[in-house]
Amino acid sequence: MTEHPTSHESRRSAPTAAPSASPSAGTAGTAPPGGVPDPRSALQQPAATGFVPVPGTGFAVRGGDDIGIGGDRSVTASAGPPDGQGATRGAAEPAADHGPAGDASRAYGDARDSSYGASYGAPYGGSYDPYGEVAMPADGRPAGVPGDEPGHGQQRPRPDGEGAQAAGAQGPPTVPPARSAHPGESGENRETAAARQASGDRLRFIGAATRRIARGIDLDEIVLGLCRATVPTFADAILVYLRDPLPVGDERPTGPVVLRLRRTDRIPEEPDTNGLRLPVLPAQPDLGPAMGGTAAELSEVRPGGPLAEVLRGVRPLFGEAQAARTALPELLGPDTRLPGGHRVILAPLRGRRRVIGAAVFLRRPDRPAFEPDDLLVAAQLATHTALGVDKAVLYGREAYIADALQRTMLPDSLPQPTGVRLASRYLPAAETARVGGDWYDAIPLPGSRVALVVGDVMGHSMTSAAIMGQLRTTAQTLAGLDLPPQEVLHHLDEQAQRLGTDRMATCLYAVYDPVAHRITIANAGHPPPVMLHRGGRAEVLRVPSGAPIGVGGVDFEAVELDAPAGATLVLYTDGLVESRIRDVWTGIEQLRERLAETARLTGPNPPPLEPMCDEVLDMLGPGDRDDDIALLAARFDGIAPSDVAYWYLDPKAQTAGQARRLARRALARWGLDELTDQLELLVSEVVTNAVRYAERPVTLRLLRTDVLRCEVGDDVPQLPRLRQARPSDEGGRGLYLVNRMARRWGATRLSMGKVVWFELSMPPGAPRG
Template identity: 40%
Template sequence: MGALPVAQVVTSADGIVVRWSRAAQELLGHSPQEVVGRHIAELLHPGADRSLGRSLWEAVAGGRGVMGTVTAWHADGHPIELEIWAGPVTDRHNDTSAVMVFAADAHAARRIRGSSAVWDGLFARSPVGIAVLDTQLRFLRVNPALEKMNGLPESAHIGRRLSQLLPEVNARDMEEAMQSVVDSGQPVLDRRRVGRTPADPDHDRVWSCSYVRVEDPGNRPIGVIASLLDITDQQRAHTEAEAGRRRLALLSEASIRVGSTLELERTAQELADLAVPALGDAATVDVLDTLARGDEPGPGLAGGISLRRLGKAPLSGSPVTDMLAPLGRTLVFPATAPYTLALSERRPFLLARMDAQSIAPAARHSSRPTQLLEVGAHSFMMVPLVARDLALGVATFYRTRAGAPFDGDDVALASQLAARAAVSIDNARLYHREHDTAVTLQRSMLPQHITPPTGIEVAHRYLPASDANEVGGDWYDVLSLPGGRAALLIGDVMGHGITAAAVMGRLSAGIRTLARLDLEPREILAQLEAALDDLAEPMLATLLYAVVDPATGHCRLTRAGHPPPALITPDGDVRLLDLPPGVPLGVGGARYTTTDHVLAPGSVLVLYTDGLIESRGTDIDERLAELTYTLAEPFPSLDALCDSLLARLMPASADDDIALLVARTTQVGR
């Protein structure tokens, strides 16, 4: 385990030095010319006890080999302790004719013996596997720990290479690493050996391997020392921890990516896209057909199910998904099919390893399982989409690439992803139901048939917002009053959803009753204010109330916090009427002002709610200017004018519902 310089000295039988080697000169500093011819005892240190040296010499002279420790005199004047081995060189008559002496630095000799002892102890007792290999990477020696790791005795190792001994580990990679150590002298640390050995033939294990080159005193390679540590348990724990981090990251990503909108199709596709390739190599998401049609999920699944495919990943380029039903296809399954069972029992269905035997139950219903097996699918799982105790559909996952099959952890992760998607799908279901209810209620409370009095032509539009929570507050109406007059009104309850629609209905019914009593506009607004005060929860509403007499062109307008009306004169001029704005109904304590105008025959009065002129990121004055520009353009009819306003001003995604009422005076005089 180290190099020890040894000096060679030859003396005559009476102790006269006759040969002095170069190693002796290097050890003691004396040249051959200085020593040859002198008695060897003269080389001992003058201050040391020479009796041991003399006794050793006498023993040699008597024909015996001896060894011992003496203190010699170095040429530069310092003492040096030597271990010597001496023996007689006899002639053919058995007489001592010369003495051969070997000498070495005693401290160096003891250090090497100690290192060797430490090495032998380490080699025998270390729990780390240790091997010594030659430059051809053949085993020369292995310790008991490595014998236990490999499940083979030392005798089975000696003279063989790793690739010959353990073919079920990545031996070629390991030999490449060892060869690089032999060639370059650079050690290799923590190279992973993976596979199975006779010690544990049924399980893969992992070892951390390090290699160091062994050299002779001339720095030439003579072999490799390998040390191996079994890190299977640590690696498994690390792998499990890493898998746990990946699961948490995927769930975190799901909270952001899945359910970004209240659309069934998009939510289903988001789940499929998230799962590939993070969880599987292919995925599909199928929702109950009744749900996809906008109906309720249905009472039960005992008679089988119809599912509509709304999610699929990858959409193309995968042998699995290429053969599966496309998006939008409705799939029908009998009561005993795995799809039906997964939904009816509301628990996952797992085929960890797909083979002819495991797919036999499903193959009775379809040839698809056999085809999937043929294109490389080797593991399959299906999890139900369940939210608020409602079964909504199923998500299926496939693995085709080489690797581990789905296991319990994968099923748990898939179930969590499916649960999150199911909540989003159910939210979409509830959203559509509430949206449809709100729109139905809103439309039912708007006037179904408007018959204005003679001399007035009207057109109107209502567009619900894109969000269910925004639907419900806007309305318009045209009422016939005594004397051939007409009441034009438009309002907006400052709230959303079904509640706003219901309040709007109460206000609409109340104003119809009050208007027919021919009350002053200010009195009507005061009564509406009182009606809002009676509500359990405070509500606000804006209103624009106009009374037009087509015979005289007289128009009286009262405004309660509503956007100003626009007027188009017969010659095409457009302006916003300057009216006191008032405050919304429900604020309390307000006095409303009525303003009089005269409308020339052919004038057009334009009433609208704020959904037409308000847009995120745009100043309200800019929107009002755009309104007047649009109104200044020629239009063939009032219906065409309504369509033009909506086309030009309605936001791409309406954040609020829009009501629009336009009226033109067509007659003057009775």
């Protein structure tokens, strides 16, 4: 890493400038009574040419340089002016660890390799963790600065005078014999180096802590990151209050401002008198020795009250400050007892537009108090946390909108067609706000058939979701035309090309006929379906994969397969079987094995659909949710041959009467005599219309399921229209009767004509198919 030229110049000039480092020169600071130098006294001296002291930070910078808060090690900083002995070497300045320059930097007290728990962390103890964690000593006592002589691990004097009083009570501190790391270096310079090291350690701690906070993507992760970064390195306990509810973006909240205790954290308790360590209490805010009593779960901020004024001020305050003394009881509750001295910091959390909460940092009475520079640390932590919370709330809202948009384009509920039972699942991607283009659908077709569709638009964006909606609507329209599966995919391919050159998707389209117990499948680059047979055998169906929709100029092929009663067809998108830790074919094999294992649990009977779908999703492990998942399962029950009656009728004038007689016999065989008169009238009207224009034989089919369905087919493509007949008209009333008497009716155009159908409700207690 490139070093700052100033550091080289200071190291080269160090041997020649040694005499200026004597205490009499007055440039390194003034020692207080007792012989212990004040590490902050150097900041009270005028800065040398080219260096500007930064108030409240404990260091100075060369004119024109920027200070990178966040752990940037390319910054040149100094705790005081250049003294001719390398004083310009900053605690945050990098240096090579080899050669003469590295030796000189170590000799002059370079804090690059020190830890936050070693100088600034002398009250904290332990060693530095790049993510803001410090390992506390096993005995819980403050640790000294590594490498200091006995006596130099003592606490440095603090501006609040607490350390000075303690020193006065015990008499003047004993100054150990100075052991200079460089010829001519005094103990006073070592104290100055320790101050520089503390400033650099603060910067490194802030950088590590803010990086940990920034790693979070949702609200809980960000708040947890703040707690883990600060406890026990910076504080023994922390309480985080956030507005409830949190405002989103430019929303202007109405009503009272309420803060809710979002999270607490603290280090484990010290062992009791019996040597037993007390457990951590993560679920409730009683912080033990760090705070007496229990913090309030909810706190309403009174307009114009002490807490509102502190939050409006934004700047962190010590708990002993007048404003904080009146605000903390309003926040934590009047019965809460806090440690004395500078052991409490109240830091408002201000987002991009408004204050969204507050954080309270606490230290135990047996631990050194906070220093004034710790307010700067708390301010940085609070700022980054508040901005992270703002980001998480916005991101969460985007994820909610994306998921809602995706779900509105999926069917609210699946139809219940005759001869097949359906179940479905949809899971968004684990990474929030990544809306995908997966969809599924089930479309009833004429003749009690059903079309099963599953597709996946490539990409993750709002555009992908919009394209998915258009393709799904197109597929429903094409299915209504009762086109063969391969033709449906062909028209979908043309539609995708009209939407854009890069609008590609995979799709699988299947049509199940419960009467013939057959299924016809066409595939456009989609993962193959899996069939679970009665008895527990699962197989991956051999279906030509084809090219994805949107490629253009591709012929799609359809295959017709057996679909026996009791079998289950599972359609899915690639998010179920493909992830960063496994390829798609490995995932398909795992899916097949999971289905077979699930079927073995129920013996010869097929497993229930809903629990089976849950079992399939349970195969997903950590890291397997890279993509959204659509799952559609179809259990084929079929229609028994005994519940079907089918005839071909020649288009003659006597055909209507023949149709009435055939229908009457079928109803008598099924025990549905109550429907005879109604069925004969409607069959006569529909067959008469078909025979009038047909040139080929007319088909008549009756299906007994939960309803009685009648279908009449002919070779005329024009669909009949319902109209109001005039009194003088001799015809035009047939469909009017069908519309009034039938439960449902409709007409579907086929490739060789059309089918007109209607349904009649089964009488109470009648046998059903």
